[in-house]
Amino acid sequence: xxxxxxxxxxxxxxxxxxxxxxxxxxxxxxxxxxxxxxxxxxxxxxxxxxxxxxxxxxxxxxxxxxxxxxxxxxxxxxxxxxxxxxxxxxxxxxxxxxxxxxxxxxxxxxxxxxxxxxxxxxxxxxxxxxxxxxxxxxxxxxxxxxxxxxxxxxxxxxxxxxxxxxxxxxxxxxxxxxxxxxxxxxxxxxxxxxxxxxxxxxxxxxxxxxxxxxxxxxxxxxxxxxxxxxxxxxxxxxxxxxxxxxxxxxxxxxxxxxxxxxxxxxxxxxxxxxxxxxxxxxxxxxxxxxxxxxxxxxxxxxxxxxxxxxxxxxxxxxxxxxxxxxxxxxxxxxxxxxxxxxxxxxxxxxxxxxxxxxxxxxxxxxxxxxxxxxxxxxxxxxxxxxxxxxxxxxxxxxxxxxxxxxxxxxxxxxxxxxxxxxxxxxxxxxxxxxxxxxxxxxxx
Amino acid sequence: xxxxxxxxxxxxxxxxxxxxxxxxxxxxxxxxxxxxxxxxxxxxxxxxxxxxxxxxxxxxxxxxxxxxxxxxxxxxxxxxxxxxxxxxxxxxxxxxxxxxxxxxxxxxxxxxxxxxxxxxxxxxxxxxxxxxxxxxxxxxxxxxxxxxxxxxxxxxxxxxxxxxxxxxxxxxxxxxxxxxxxxxxxxxxxxxxxxxxxxxxxxxxxxxxxxxxxxxxxxxxxxxxxxxxxxxxxxxxxxxxxxxxxxxxxxxxxxxxxxxxxxxxxxxxxxxxxxxxxxxxxxxxxxxxxxxxxxxxxxxxxxxxxxxxxxxxxxxxxxxxxxxxxxxxxxxxxxxxxxxxxxxxxxxxxxxxxxxxxxxxxxxxxxxxxxxxxxxxxxxxxxxxxxxxxxxxxxxxxxxxxxxxxxxxxxxxxxxxxxxxxxxxxxxxxxxxxxxxxxxxxxx
Ligand SMILES: [K+]
Ligand SMILES: [K+]
Numbered sequence: 001x002x003x004x005x006x007x008x009x010x011x012x013x014x015x016x017x018x019x020x021x022x023x024x025x026x027x028x029x030x031x032x033x034x035x036x037x038x039x040x041x042x043x044x045x046x047x048x049x050x051x052x053x054x055x056x057x058x059x060x061x062x063x064x065x066x067x068x069x070x071x072x073x074x075x076x077x078x079x080x081x082x083x084x085x086x087x088x089x090x091x092x093x094x095x096x097x098x099x100x101x102x103x104x105x106x107x108x109x110x111x112x113x114x115x116x117x118x119x120x121x122x123x124x125x126x127x128x129x130x131x132x133x134x135x136x137x138x139x140x141x142x143x144x145x146x147x148x149x150x151x152x153x154x155x156x157x158x159x160x161x162x163x164x165x166x167x168x169x170x171x172x173x174x175x176x177x178x179x180x181x182x183x184x185x186x187x188x189x190x191x192x193x194x195x196x197x198x199x200x201x202x203x204x205x206x207x208x209x210x211x212x213x214x215x216x217x218x219x220x221x222x223x224x225x226x227x228x229x230x231x232x233x234x235x236x237x238x239x240x241x242x243x244x245x246x247x248x249x250x251x252x253x254x255x256x257x258x259x260x261x262x263x264x265x266x267x268x269x270x271x272x273x274x275x276x277x278x279x280x281x282x283x284x285x286x287x288x289x290x291x292x293x294x295x296x297x298x299x300x301x302x303x304x305x306x307x308x309x310x311x312x313x314x315x316x317x318x319x320x321x322x323x324x325x326x327x328x329x330x331x332x333x334x335x336x337x338x339x340x341x342x343x344x345x346x347x348x349x350x351x352x353x354x355x356x357x358x359x360x361x362x363x364x365x366x367x368x369x370x371x372x373x374x375x376x377x378x379x380x381x382x383x384x385x386x387x388x389x390x391x392x393x394x395x396x397x398x399x400x401x402x403x404x405x406x407x408x409x410x411x412x413x414x415x416x417x418x419x420x421x422x423x424x425x426x427x428x429x430x431x432x433x434x435x436x437x438x439x440x441x442x443x444x
Numbered sequence: 445x446x447x448x449x450x451x452x453x454x455x456x457x458x459x460x461x462x463x464x465x466x467x468x469x470x471x472x473x474x475x476x477x478x479x480x481x482x483x484x485x486x487x488x489x490x491x492x493x494x495x496x497x498x499x500x501x502x503x504x505x506x507x508x509x510x511x512x513x514x515x516x517x518x519x520x521x522x523x524x525x526x527x528x529x530x531x532x533x534x535x536x537x538x539x540x541x542x543x544x545x546x547x548x549x550x551x552x553x554x555x556x557x558x559x560x561x562x563x564x565x566x567x568x569x570x571x572x573x574x575x576x577x578x579x580x581x582x583x584x585x586x587x588x589x590x591x592x593x594x595x596x597x598x599x600x601x602x603x604x605x606x607x608x609x610x611x612x613x614x615x616x617x618x619x620x621x622x623x624x625x626x627x628x629x630x631x632x633x634x635x636x637x638x639x640x641x642x643x644x645x646x647x648x649x650x651x652x653x654x655x656x657x658x659x660x661x662x663x664x665x666x667x668x669x670x671x672x673x674x675x676x677x678x679x680x681x682x683x684x685x686x687x688x689x690x691x692x693x694x695x696x697x698x699x700x701x702x703x704x705x706x707x708x709x710x711x712x713x714x715x716x717x718x719x720x721x722x723x724x725x726x727x728x729x730x731x732x733x734x735x736x737x738x739x740x741x742x743x744x745x746x747x748x749x750x751x752x753x754x755x756x757x758x759x760x761x762x763x764x765x766x767x768x769x770x771x772x773x774x775x776x777x778x779x780x781x782x783x784x785x786x787x788x789x790x791x792x793x794x795x796x797x798x799x800x801x802x803x804x805x806x807x808x809x810x811x812x813x814x815x816x817x818x819x820x821x822x823x824x825x826x827x828x829x830x831x832x833x834x835x836x837x838x839x840x841x842x843x844x845x846x847x848x849x850x851x852x853x854x855x856x857x858x859x860x861x862x863x864x865x866x867x868x869x870x871x872x873x874x875x876x877x878x879x880x881x882x883x884x885x886x887x888x
Contacts, residue, residue, distance in 0.1 A: 248814065290820045291813035298806065321799055328796035344788040351795045352772035355765055362742065369735035370692065376734045376821040 016421040019093055023417060026057045026089070030082040039075035047405060054409045056082035058416040059090070059309055061176025061279040061391020062382070062408065064398060068179035073162065079177060080169050084136075087173030087309040090416070091132050091208050135211055136172065143168035143200045150193045171200035174309040176279020176391030188282035189263035194270050201278035202238075205304030206230055225340040226316060230305050233315040237302070241272035244295055254287035275299035277310035279391025286394040290377065293394075297381060300388040301361065311389035311415055313357045320350040360418060361387050364411045372404040382408065387415040460865040463537055467861060470501045470533070474526040483519035491849060498853045500526035502860040503534070503753055505620025505723040505835020506826070506852065508842060512623035517606065523621060524613050531617030531753040532580060534860070535652050536573050579655055580616065587612035587644045594637045615644035618753040620723020620835030628714075632726035633707035638714050645722035646682075649748030650674055669784040670760060674749050677759040681746070685716035688739055698731035719743035721754035723835025730838040734821065737838075741825060744832040745805065755833035755859055757801045764794040804862060805831050808855045816848040826852065831859040 030053030033039060035046065044065065051064050056079045065071070067079060144164045151167075152160030163179055170177045178184060187193045203211065213227040220228070246268040249256040256264045270282050275296045288296070303312010323335045324347045335342040365383045372379060374396060382396040386408045400408060474497030477483060479490065492509055499506050500523045509515070511523060588608045595611075596604030607623055614621045622628060631637045647655065657671040664672070690712040693700040700708045714726050719740045732740070747756010767779045768791045779786040809827045816823060818840060826840040830852045844852060 289813070290823075291810055293820075294806075294810055294813055324792070325796050325799040328792060344792065347792060347795065348768070348772060348788065351765075351791065352769050355769040362738075366735055366738055369733070369738055376737075379734075
């Protein structure tokens, strides 16, 4: 009786709290793991350990240590595992929240989850997690095999194979961790590595529901509206930002300037894709033009897809914001897209999500500026990168003092847990209220 | 017959086009005026003349010349007149647009305007303009008299009286033009000047409808929802930003650091009020901390009131955005405030307005960064200042090359005409459409 009662209470913990506790526990475990003498080449401080663990679990990728040089193979395995658990936890939890919204979760003929989390049996959750794990491992395995073709000739069999596994996991989970201090800049011109890494993080960034749709249906016409918007939006964003990057950096001697045409194209595509929250880089972020840096910050805010391993306000949120604005000027009260209609309730959700994200980003930036000295643009970039769990840096991460590290860790955590918590709140039902007479406010 | 036909066509010009033509004509006239040899101490180029005219007509206040030193009294009178015409045109046009929205325009028992601009008689428009002119001149006259008390002892009767008139007009119209190269920094600690200037630009920034409400009704309970929100929001923003400014700049040796308590308070209040689009300054903008600079940019984007001489997305838009977000998390589909309800249609208007403004600000910033070299923060600040027609600068205005000047002029023009044009589009009626089945997009 007592056991059953406490069990019931446990399952009734608010899901956002479950998420926070899950991530906090993972970070604590990771910190302890990384503090073990066997994990590092030389002993590291608690501050280094907890920062690395937070960055790995939140799949951000900002690093105060050199992952390849300061950690032993055991330390690297711990980091890789934290990335994998953080990414899996994220996808599973996001799908759970969607199911609570009463939305179809992709596998249309196998509904694992009921509309209410309290009614979800452990069996359903296990089955769902199994499907997700299967998809994730398959993608990562294929990725690691292809990356081996690049890494083994360059680094030898053992180091090459491990590097392939590590970067495949890091890429699919949009973690941005690399074993090399200049990220993947050494292979900036290698088309096979670039395309593989891009494919991994773009697929990982599309989100479980989109992957499931594409996997099952194999026909554009049958895809859900969400899948269509994600595929369409991702393609448009990739094309647009590749073009913009090429144009703006073409003559920059520190980035594309000295490269040949082919390399310029490969680097541009990679850099255009990575800010929407992969976080790898093949050129030095601090060398980018200010205009490119601003574009990167915007892409970092947009982020990737729902139920994905990426962060940001999400591509669909961005599209709906754009469409809502256009619809308004066309004097429509709903958005018609791909033969489907999005009503005022969906638009209000987008507004709420965008406003909260914007408020979080601006307050984070504000706190960083108040408590940490440094160049405005570098700090703004670092903050947005942490909030969007992107992991790109203009070099601030290494210079952070204890206060700065604490703030960035907090922002990474909020950036990871926050949007999902908002998703949860959006998932709960509306309450009724007494109606006041209507009022008017002038806005123009 | 022919005359009547052409007359009918003229009155049917789209109002946004009328606004653009009106402002463009004023700028051309002002440019020619400022190019007259009598207007300047030494001959100036067309570029200087057109930039100054654009800044004055759009009541922005960014300056490439020293208004007090480079222009003669005649040149200063031309600038003052352009500010007055730009400000008056703005208020009149904004009220016109509100009347097209079918909204009460303040003077509840004297409706000068019909719901459709085409039905508005010239007599109605004249009557409205007369009321606005009467209010504006009264405020400016009182302001000039009080400012004389400060300026005449310091500058002598003639110069002091002219300075009082010029700064009163500039303040009420939120123009930010000053006859002194360091704006009003000489009088940073003078409470009478500070309070007068603040009162002038805050009242001018509340907007015609609010002034009319307060003038006529003299009781909080009778005020319209819009008036309540504007008064409430302005007060909250003033208190909050004064506190934040004091805290962040308290020990900055280049701003508050060397001042006594009283001066610190006066300067903080003035600086907290001026970014919401007055544009005067009593400390050097380039000496502010980066965190304060970020706060200023946010305040510049928020701006002042509808039907006022100020710019930005407007205080009410900002409040409704905040309330909509809060309402959403309280699971409400409408906003209840001061015993009135704002429905989904109003919230969608706010969303559209905020998105368009944000898009305009970011694209402006982007264009400036691509085409003009310089420090990121300084350029970002200058761009936001131009867009919000604020006029504060971290020193970029003087360094602008021809391209930079052209872009800033364009941004000032768009910042001035754009929001009103959006207001006009929002004022037009909705069309009906065939309804598609509803779709869903995941956002969290
Ligand atoms: K990342
Ligand atoms: K101004």
